[in-house]
Amino acid sequence: MYDSTTTRVVRGVLIGIGIAAALIFFLFPIYWIVLASFKTKLEVSSPTPLHLFQFTPNLDNYAVVLGLKKQGPMAAGSPGDFMGRLVNSIIIAGASTFLSVLFGTLTAYAMARFRIPGKSDILFYILSSRMLPPVVIIIPIFIMFTALGLAQSYVGLTIMYTVINIPFVVWMMKGFFDEIPHEYEDAAMLDGYPRVQAFFKVTLPNAWPGIAATAVFCVIVAWNEYVFAFILNSKAAVSTVPTFIAANFQGTAGINWGPIAAMATLFVLPVFIFTFLVRNHLLRGVTFGAVRR
Amino acid sequence: MATVTVEKMTKRFGDVVAVRDLDLHVEDREFMVFLGPSGCGKTTTLRSIAGLEKPEAGTIRIGDRVVNNLSPAVRDIAMVFQFYALYPHKTAFENIAFPLQARNVPKDEIRRRVIEVARVLHIEHLLERRPRQLSGGEQQRVALGRAMVRRPQVFLMDEPLTNLDAKLRAEMRAELKRLQKDLNATTIYVTHDQVEAMSMGDRIAVMKLGQIEQVGTPDEVYNHPSTLFVAGFVGSPAMNFLPAEYVDGANPTLHVGGGAFSLDVRPEWAQAIRQKATGNTFTFGIRSEDIALYTEPGPDRIPSEVYVMEPLGDVNLFDLKVGEHIIKAKTLPNFRLRIGDSVWMKLDPDKLHLFDMQTERAIL
Amino acid sequence: MADTAPTQTLRREAITELPPIAVRSWNPSDGWLAFLFTLPTMLLLIFVGVFPLIWSLYLSFTRFSAAKPNIAPEWVGATNYAKVMTDPSIWSVFVFTAKYVVIAVGVEFLLGFGIALLLNRAFPGRGLITTLMLLPMMLSPALAASFWKLIYEPQWGVSNFYIKKLGFAPIDWLANQHITIYALALVDIWQWTPFMLLISLAGLSAVPRYLYEAAEVDQASAWFKFRHVTLPMVWPLLLIALIFRTMDAIRVFEYPYIMIADQQATQTIATLLYRIAFRSWDTGLSTAFAYIVLVMIIAMTNLYIRYLTRATVR
Numbered sequence: 001m002y003d004s005t006t007t008r009v010v011r012g013v014l015i016g017i018g019i020a021a022a023l024i025f026f027l028f029p030i031y032w033i034v035l036a037s038f039k040t041k042l043e044v045s046s047p048t049p050l051h052l053f054q055f056t057p058n059l060d061n062y063a064v065v066l067g068l069k070k071q072g073p074m075a076a077g078s079p080g081d082f083m084g085r086l087v088n089s090i091i092i093a094g095a096s097t098f099l100s101v102l103f104g105t106l107t108a109y110a111m112a113r114f115r116i117p118g119k120s121d122i123l124f125y126i127l128s129s130r131m132l133p134p135v136v137i138i139i140p141i142f143i144m145f146t147a148l149g150l151a152q153s154y155v156g157l158t159i160m161y162t163v164i165n166i167p168f169v170v171w172m173m174k175g176f177f178d179e180i181p182h183e184y185e186d187a188a189m190l191d192g193y194p195r196v197q198a199f200f201k202v203t204l205p206n207a208w209p210g211i212a213a214t215a216v217f218c219v220i221v222a223w224n225e226y227v228f229a230f231i232l233n234s235k236a237a238v239s240t241v242p243t244f245i246a247a248n249f250q251g252t253a254g255i256n257w258g259p260i261a262a263m264a265t266l267f268v269l270p271v272f273i274f275t276f277l278v279r280n281h282l283l284r285g286v287t288f289g290a291v292r293r
Numbered sequence: 294m295a296t297v298t299v300e301k302m303t304k305r306f307g308d309v310v311a312v313r314d315l316d317l318h319v320e321d322r323e324f325m326v327f328l329g330p331s332g333c334g335k336t337t338t339l340r341s342i343a344g345l346e347k348p349e350a351g352t353i354r355i356g357d358r359v360v361n362n363l364s365p366a367v368r369d370i371a372m373v374f375q376f377y378a379l380y381p382h383k384t385a386f387e388n389i390a391f392p393l394q395a396r397n398v399p400k401d402e403i404r405r406r407v408i409e410v411a412r413v414l415h416i417e418h419l420l421e422r423r424p425r426q427l428s429g430g431e432q433q434r435v436a437l438g439r440a441m442v443r444r445p446q447v448f449l450m451d452e453p454l455t456n457l458d459a460k461l462r463a464e465m466r467a468e469l470k471r472l473q474k475d476l477n478a479t480t481i482y483v484t485h486d487q488v489e490a491m492s493m494g495d496r497i498a499v500m501k502l503g504q505i506e507q508v509g510t511p512d513e514v515y516n517h518p519s520t521l522f523v524a525g526f527v528g529s530p531a532m533n534f535l536p537a538e539y540v541d542g543a544n545p546t547l548h549v550g551g552g553a554f555s556l557d558v559r560p561e562w563a564q565a566i567r568q569k570a571t572g573n574t575f576t577f578g579i580r581s582e583d584i585a586l587y588t589e590p591g592p593d594r595i596p597s598e599v600y601v602m603e604p605l606g607d608v609n610l611f612d613l614k615v616g617e618h619i620i621k622a623k624t625l626p627n628f629r630l631r632i633g634d635s636v637w638m639k640l641d642p643d644k645l646h647l648f649d650m651q652t653e654r655a656i657l
Numbered sequence: 658m659a660d661t662a663p664t665q666t667l668r669r670e671a672i673t674e675l676p677p678i679a680v681r682s683w684n685p686s687d688g689w690l691a692f693l694f695t696l697p698t699m700l701l702l703i704f705v706g707v708f709p710l711i712w713s714l715y716l717s718f719t720r721f722s723a724a725k726p727n728i729a730p731e732w733v734g735a736t737n738y739a740k741v742m743t744d745p746s747i748w749s750v751f752v753f754t755a756k757y758v759v760i761a762v763g764v765e766f767l768l769g770f771g772i773a774l775l776l777n778r779a780f781p782g783r784g785l786i787t788t789l790m791l792l793p794m795m796l797s798p799a800l801a802a803s804f805w806k807l808i809y810e811p812q813w814g815v816s817n818f819y820i821k822k823l824g825f826a827p828i829d830w831l832a833n834q835h836i837t838i839y840a841l842a843l844v845d846i847w848q849w850t851p852f853m854l855l856i857s858l859a860g861l862s863a864v865p866r867y868l869y870e871a872a873e874v875d876q877a878s879a880w881f882k883f884r885h886v887t888l889p890m891v892w893p894l895l896l897i898a899l900i901f902r903t904m905d906a907i908r909v910f911e912y913p914y915i916m917i918a919d920q921q922a923t924q925t926i927a928t929l930l931y932r933i934a935f936r937s938w939d940t941g942l943s944t945a946f947a948y949i950v951l952v953m954i955i956a957m958t959n960l961y962i963r964y965l966t967r968a969t970v971r
Contacts, residue, residue, distance in 0.1 A: 001347050022772050033804050046813065107697075110695050128955065133927055135935070139723055144708055160705065163701050179863055180863070210863065224798065264796065372874045380885065391875055391877070
């Protein structure tokens with residue numbers, strides 16, 4: 001508010017340059033992949049890289065992916081193969097994210113505010129489930145889930161992803177709750193609100209950046225997960241996109257760069273849209289600041 | 294000279310005008326209280342004086358300096374926030390030392406001044422604790438200490454006692470007032486609690502909807518409220534209000550409460566009414582302690598019926614039904630009646646208030 | 658009316674009672690809530706976690722091959738563990754992975770936090786730009802690895818095209834151990850800096866504005882505010898992000914597997930593990946190896962956590 005105009009302009013320019021540089025670094029490969037989805041196989045591996053206006057984009061790759069056109073090495077069955085799996089991915093990732101954020105946040109709040117015997121041990125146990133490489137437990141899981149009828153279903157994989165994501169949610173949200181001053185809740189409880197209402201009225205609004213961030217991560221993890229999806233949900237009706245991509249990765253004529261790029265682009269879109277939709281929750285702090293009375 | 298002058302200040306938040314055309318002068322070493330309900334602009338004014346908000350129009354002066362374009366750091370003010378704003382990762386000592394550290398004051402000097410301040414506030418034994426290990430009252434003293442340690446020109450306090458329980462609040466009121474006198478520093482204090490305002494302020498600025506209704510000493514504001522709002526806001530229980538109609542003539546009379554009772558109007562009142570009133574309808578006001586109660590009728594006594602009696606220990610509070618209206622009256626504890634009993638009220642003629650129905654300004 | 662109670666002398670003792678730290682506002686119903694809030698999480702984790710862990714632990718003490726499930730596991734005691742710990746080539750895999758983790762996670766941390774500081778202000782399009790910066794993270798790591806391999810292509814990859822244009826000799830990114838580690842780390846950095854970025858941003862957003870206001874009134878400079886207000890409040894979250902990122906980086910699989918699978922010499926822990934488990938099908942050895950890695954990660958995380966507890970306000 002009190003800086004001179006020159007200071008503000010210079011600072012603005014420097015920050016702008018920094019942000020632009022970061023954007024270029026992060027987006028260039030993405031741009032490259034999206035571009036590849038519109039290229040033919042020859043154009044992808046051309047010795048001079050072909051940028052936006054140096055070739056004629058075509059939608060063949062997308063047609064192949066969506067099953068509308070058959071290309072030799074591409075094992076795209078009927079139209080709707082890809083879309084069907086996309087829907088499965090959305091359902092499973094969405095449900096598991098919702099559950100892991102819900103359970104994880106509640107646990108994190110309890111850990112941050114309440115006296116719990118053996119709290120640090122419990123927290124460590126929760127963290128430890130993320131330390132083992134999945135290859136170690138994949139076979140026992142398969143056996144267990146098949147025996148319980150959870151394999152080849154939405155439920156089993158959703159449970160698996162919820163379990164995978166909960167530790168992150170608990171630790172992240174506990175970190176957030178630790179930093180939110182409990183004076184706010186105390187003041188509300190002094191006014192007569194029971195703790196649960198105080199939580200919704202006072203703590204939750206401050207916790208949105210944390211919740212949004214963890215939700216985005218959970219979605220990404222569940223979305224791109226391959227190992228468990230491959231083992232547990234191999235049947236087409238319940239399978240997710242990552243296995244589809246892997247199955248169609250290589251054809252008789254080498255790697256199917258074009259279709260793969262198209263699948264990657266299509267697959268990243270829902271996650272991007274989701275993140276864009278919650279961006280205001282992610283970034284609350286700066287414009288809204290602390291809770292005023 | 295640490296005076297604070299605000300001239301024609303206006304502050305907007307989007308479409309909402311929080312403070313409109315405000316004029317105020319705070320004397321050197323005065324304890325000025327901004328009193329008003331939430332949304333009246335008192336905190337916005339305080340924050341603008343601090344430099345945390347920039348007003349769209351108006352001038353703010355501290356001493357002789359115009360500070361509009363100066364950041365808070367350069368205004369030589371200190372502030373105590375409603376939620377204390379203590380740095381959670383620092384000990385009480387470090388919190389109080391913060392402003393000195395920020396100015397690169399040498400370490401031994403810091404130590405000396407922090408301990409001195411802690412001693413005044415009786416928190417020396419708490420200096421190694423973190424804010425989380427302190428009770429509300431203790432945190433508030435640390436926040437006070439942080440403000441005091443720099444010995445600024447002006448202290449600004451934003452409802453510092455609101456988050457304390459009632460008993461602690463009462464104790465802290467007295468302490469704060471004493472502290473301010475000892476420190477001899479200009480202080481501006483924001484609150485919505487009229488008890489705090491009355492007990493602590495040298496002067497009170499009562500605000501409503503972004504404007505000042507009245508500025509005066511507690512006595513002035515209590516006994517000579519200039520608007521209906523001030524009269525109703527200050528004082529507990531609130532002043533009794535009844536509609537009144539004035540009839541001029543040889544024997545000017547005031548018909549109060551839709552005819553519940555009537556009062557003879559003294560000549561000097563009649564003159565005031567003729568000069569200042571816009572019409573013939575008014576709001577009549579009288580405080581509960583200015584009503585004397587009798588068990589028998591008599592001259593100038595108004596009949597009424599006991600609706601409810603609340604024995605409060607040091608006083609009895611009566612709700613009396615007069616016509617269609619209820620009037621509250623205070624008596625000593627030994628005056629006791631039952632519901633339904635008849636009782637006669639005598640209103641102290643020197644303590645009557647009359648407010649113009651249109652402008653809500655005081656006539657009497 | 659309640660405020661007109663007669664005043665008493667200030668009772669200082671009452672004000673200075675020290676309550677235990679995290680229990681300031683303990684209501685009787687809180688015990689029940691604590692149990693309820695923690696229950697679903699614990700149920701899920703124990704249900705899915707315990708059986709596989711116990712079984713694989715058992716397997717680590719046997720000679721068994723999942724490829725030949727009909728041949729029963731044969732108890733060999735600590736042979737597998739001994740094999741892992743005495744094999745010199747395994748040590749070099751640990752070193753390689755460690756170097757990789759330090760480089761990748763270190764840069765991600767600094768870069769992520771730095772960019773978050775830039776983004777921590779209001780400007781038009783902030784939401785969109787932030788979301789765009791998160792794109793690399795949204796790709797599946799396998800796809801990222803594949804396309805970066807394309808970019809790294811020594812003959813016709815985009816990277817070398819521009820390197821040649823700038824006048825330098827083309828780089829064979831995946832030629833040997835020494836350069837591969839940077840090539841792999843670059844992919845990791847590209848994909849996971851947004852992770853650190855997002856958490857840093859969320860942490861920065863959560864610092865209450867009134868703390869900055871108080872610091873401003875207290876005449877703190879911008880650097881002083883950063884060091885004494887911002888950093889202490891964001892640090893615990895950064896540390897948590899660091900813990901997770903480190904654990905994931907140690908277990909990195911897709912990048913080396915897809916980009917340098919043909920190089921026998923260069924391995925990370927995860928690719929080696931995969932090779933033992935699913936190429937040699939030596940299930941016993943692979944689980945033993947996995948548990949040794951687990952113990953190492955536990956030891957390291959303990960250090961992190963100890964540091965974290967000191968840095969947090971509890």
